[in-house]
Amino acid sequence: MLNKSKIKSFLFKKHYKVLYEDRKLSSATFEILNACNFKCVHCYNQNLAIKFMPLTDALKIIDELCMLGCKNITLTGGETTMHPQFEKIYKYCFDKGLKITLYTNGYYINKFLNFLKKYPPLNIDISLYGMNDKTYKEICHIKDGFSVISNNINLILSNGLPITLKSVIMQQNCDQFDQINAYCTKLNIPFRFDLNLLTSKDFVNKQEDNSLTDDKYFQVMNQIRKHKLNNWMGYITRENVFNDSDALYSCGAGRISLFINCNGGVRICNFAEFSEKNFNDTSLEKIWESFKEYLVLDKDKKGDCYNCKYKKFCSNCPVTTYMAHKTDGKSILPVAQNCREAKYIYNSVNNE
Numbered sequence: 001m002l003n004k005s006k007i008k009s010f011l012f013k014k015h016y017k018v019l020y021e022d023r024k025l026s027s028a029t030f031e032i033l034n035a036c037n038f039k040c041v042h043c044y045n046q047n048l049a050i051k052f053m054p055l056t057d058a059l060k061i062i063d064e065l066c067m068l069g070c071k072n073i074t075l076t077g078g079e080t081t082m083h084p085q086f087e088k089i090y091k092y093c094f095d096k097g098l099k100i101t102l103y104t105n106g107y108y109i110n111k112f113l114n115f116l117k118k119y120p121p122l123n124i125d126i127s128l129y130g131m132n133d134k135t136y137k138e139i140c141h142i143k144d145g146f147s148v149i150s151n152n153i154n155l156i157l158s159n160g161l162p163i164t165l166k167s168v169i170m171q172q173n174c175d176q177f178d179q180i181n182a183y184c185t186k187l188n189i190p191f192r193f194d195l196n197l198l199t200s201k202d203f204v205n206k207q208e209d210n211s212l213t214d215d216k217y218f219q220v221m222n223q224i225r226k227h228k229l230n231n232w233m234g235y236i237t238r239e240n241v242f243n244d245s246d247a248l249y250s251c252g253a254g255r256i257s258l259f260i261n262c263n264g265g266v267r268i269c270n271f272a273e274f275s276e277k278n279f280n281d282t283s284l285e286k287i288w289e290s291f292k293e294y295l296v297l298d299k300d301k302k303g304d305c306y307n308c309k310y311k312k313f314c315s316n317c318p319v320t321t322y323m324a325h326k327t328d329g330k331s332i333l334p335v336a337q338n339c340r341e342a343k344y345i346y347n348s349v350n351n352e
Contacts, residue, residue, distance in 0.1 A: 026256040027072035036079040038140040051262045055085040064284040076103035106149040130173045164190040254291035274329040314342035
């Protein structure tokens with residue numbers, strides 16, 4: 001009789017072997033500036049020197065992305081619409097045939113609606129931080145945030161443009177989770193959220209004051225459980241492509257996607273500083289080839305995370321490990337907030 005475990009292991013290894021040998025760049029996230037009109041307490045870009053990607057560099061990068069076969073691009077920041085050449089960069093992507101996702105806080109988006117209707121994006125992705133101006137002032141240090149952004153969301157919808165909303169749930173807005181969810185449901189807007197906060201890129205803000213306490217965390221997770229339990233139950237029987245593989249890097253980073261920051265630094269993903277090489281020093285093609293060194297790495301089979309019974313439900317990876325422990329990107333170590341989430345989901349599905 002065939003051993004199912006060995007068959008699974010063989011198929012996963014074959015799958016990642018194909019991905020490694022036949023890597024094709026499909027999507028890129030392009031940070032065109034790191035400046036923002038918000039000063040969010042949890043921002044991972046805080047304390048960095050303000051930088052705007054020069055137009056000539058931006059267009060050159062877009063050209064090279066297209067030569068590598070890239071089909072999708074996410075324009076991000078900072079606040080993307082604050083770039084003085086935003087429309088030129090965006091339209092160049094559009095004219096190249098790239099499908100564009102626009103990350104924005106939504107505060108200035110009304111100024112660009114006619115432009116975006118003429119050159120429609122694949123999606124406008126807006127961060128929603130609360131359901132009133134008081135919460136926005138506490139989190140983003142802007143006094144009329146919700147009033148302006150909720151009005152702009154309605155304008156986006158009335159103009160027939162595609163939109164999704166996302167929210168970071170933290171101490172300052174966790175009591176509004178149900179309100180945010182109800183708001184998105186009422187407007188029929190896809191909504192996603194994250195309860196895990198990342199250390200700032202300069203490793204100064206560890207998010208202790210913003211991350212949910214255990215009491216608040218379980219309060220929110222009990223609300224989420226009502227909507228997510230059936231999906232979590234599916235984890236038991238289906239393969240988790242990220243965690244059931246021996247490959248250390250088992251997501252799309254470096255295989256089908258990459259990240260470019262406003263300094264010209266190219267990384268396998270946004271937070272993987274250890275992988276960065278600068279576009280101004282070499283070609284994008286050579287940088288893309290260099291990322292192979294991470295894709296051949298295997299997980300430590302003696303490590304705590306590899307042998308953890310909660311791992312199927314865990315979102316930990318070498319990059320979140322790096323942000324928590326400042327490692328070299330070649331290991332996975334326990335990260336407290338990921339462990340907390342994995343244990344909660346595990347217990348939820350096993351108590352059914």
